[in-house]
Amino acid sequence: MAKTNATTTSSSSYQSDMGLLLVFFPQHNKFHSTNSQPSPSLKTTYSNNNLILSKAQFTLSICALLFFITLLLFTLSTFEPSISNITPRSKTRILLSQNTASITKRDHLSRMNENVTYHALQKMGTLYRRGTRAMNDLTICHVADEIDEHDFRLFVRLIHRSGLTAKSDVVFLFSSPSISDSFAHVIQQENNVFFSLISLHRELPNSESNFNLSLFYTNKKLEMAETVWGKRIRSNLSKVEEREGELPGIESGGLLLSIGSVLSFDATELDPENSLAGFLDRVPLSLRRWACYPMLLGRVRRNFKHVMLVDVKNMLVLKDPFGSVRNRSPDSVFLFANKNSGKTRSKTQERVNSGVIIGGARGMRHLCNAVVVEIVGAAMQHRKKKSPVSDSVILSQLTRNEFMRKGSNNNVNFITSSESIPEASSLVGRNSGTPTSLLNNAIIERGADNNDISYVIIKKQICSYMDSSVYRDC
Template identity: 40%
Template sequence: MGIFLILFPDQQIHSTNDNHSILKKKPVNFNLFSPSFSLPSSLKRTNSSNLLYKAQSAIYICALLLFTSLLLFTISTLPSTTTSAARRNYHQPRRQLNGISSSGRNSSPHALQGMGTLYRRGTRAMNDLIVAHAVESLSSHEFKLFLRLLHRSGTTSKSDLLFVFPSKSAVFDRAIQEENDYFMKLVDRYNTINTVQSNNYSSSFPSFKPTHFVKNINKSKHTGEPIWGRRTRSNLSEEDGTESRRLSYGSVVGFDVGELDPESSLSGFLDHIPMSLRRWACYPMILGRVRRNFKHVTLVDMKEVLLLDDPFDKIRGTTMESVLVTTQYSNEKQGRRSRNPNKVQRLAIPTVIIGGDRGVRRLSDLMLMEIVRTSIQKKRRNSVTESALFNQLVGSPLVLQKVKLIVSTESIPELSSAISKANYGVVKRGNANVDVNYILMKLICSSPVESTVYNDCYG
């Protein structure tokens, strides 16, 4: 703070006269740079006292301002520091939770780059990825059945499982946690009995083989850590020996469409966007982020399809651009009549797609472009269906240029025929009038071991 010093010259000089006193004004020379400049003695005394007083006042004011500024700064910073500390203390215990609590999905750690939910972190990096999406009409019982059969099939011993949900659902969160607990109890229960008993108890359909989840891990080889969640230090290098028998199972993660497609990319082209179409707008982001981490990818609709065995066995040994698409007769589900009655028409179905990582990513990108292109050409914005678009895309020469398409002539069997033969890896749920849950749970609970693991076994 600057201090301004103002000098006031004495302009009143008294002189005596015989008749009266006359006040005369004498100019004072203020040429400070002149060597002959001098001040009157009275002015020196007056100004010295005034200057001393003003200097003291200025010092006091500066000290007061400085003290006030420091006090205000200290007070203003105290609440933010306290809030930050409170936030750190609030979030710290929540990061350490691995299960689903009553507060919902936020209690679980993120799956990838601050997005998604990590329900279970696998034991190692996997080469295969199953991406299962839930449509709006999927019930909790159907979801639990899909997940239970998938765990029992042994597929999760070699694959990671990724769910795509229409929205956040505490019901699905609890179902995932329950089935994960059932799976771990089932593996532990079978490990406590001998091999003969295990073979006898696993005769029920669909059979559970605990040997799928026990691997001989060579410590000299680097198996790699899962890409999901935070990286942890592996204990394999700290143990003696060259080989160890360990559990091997993949990670279970989940994402909402709002995380993978936050801008709702198709909202400008369609009035109503069902999950069957919006899922194609989610694949480019998630598959692009995990590219080169997986060799094979399966896209599956949990409402229509159940996995009883490893679906990747059909494409082992193919190139990364290969994609397997299944077909079915047109009168099975489409209800259309062929123009030529003597010619049977087969249509590709998008409920299950299996292929190499590169081929599935390219096919999903082309499908998204096909949805946008067709919606622009259509006069009615809601006349676009996934089945029609997928068949239109499969027959396009553009797909053949970028994807090595493998069209299977075998239809996916229904669950009733799969139960009788028990040699199918992918089945359809089939007739809605048949209580699939009751039939399968009756078969699963026929095992003495499994009936003690699942709490919902029928009495």
């Protein structure tokens, strides 16, 4: 009886185990079609089922591991990367192909300013270089459509070497976005070369060159006001020592590299309606610029004390020319005589050179507003005659306008120089082409037929010094 019970218990145990296998492996249901005792091959089958079960468990483990790895990667991907060294709204432009196998110390500053551009002001313009501090002077350079890259590069290079950017922000005004884009790489390349030039002269301070590095460094206790251009930096940078190591060129001992911002606008941003188009059949930039200045100067009216307007095509800036107006009233406007004004006394002849105008910020704003009104009036008078309108003639007329001099709200203190801006050809012709005669002047006029003369003479001097190592065209 005991034996019978043991057999029954064993059979029940087998049935219970195989009943569990029926759930997971229904293909073995044939072993339990009846209530009879298991067949002789049951032991082998059970062993195979254990092997299959082990493989299934291994497969499930692999799947679970893959699931958790995927979940971990997805979780990590949701975290924002560190942006301490990346500026928002940046637009990368690869401008210079550098030899990465040999990076020298003097390339450090140029690499820091090479690739990033921003909006300059209220989502307008392009900021190529953000200055180290706020400047009192503003230089606006209008770029004619017909200028070529050769002449534009010479102007930009000389304005860097002149020392003007140590105390002034520089704005380039183009007629259209396409013209602006075509010259953007020149501006950026010359910015980078300028920083390489600074690094070079820091390493060799006693070098022979007309580039004065000391103009760009100051140890004065200046208020570290932030420049108006670009996005504001939300950090406390009021002390020079706190900024050491964060901005290029700041050395121990409180020496600050003082450089202005470099940026550009196009006329479609500052004068989107082309205000003069209804009065003139063709509006060249030499006239349209006067409709752009009021908007630009109005938006930065509290940021600058002095303003200079300069023609890129016809003028070259070799030294800082703001010295003539820095100690004068905010209403003062300094004008240069036209080179032909000495030949005639007629009031209808051009007397004022419209290529360079310097003055206090308030006087320059009033002048720009008045010129726009006068251009409209002149266009109405010349419409029937179909004669061109000249801003030089208009400026000459305004200097004799008593209302402009004594008006209660728009008075301008005109200071007209009896001397004209020298031409490059006249300077080199009298001195057998010596370059010193050119570079001793703050501003020179290229003239109609001597662009090659000025370029050859100036390039010869630049490339005769150690500075040639930073210029690729030397």
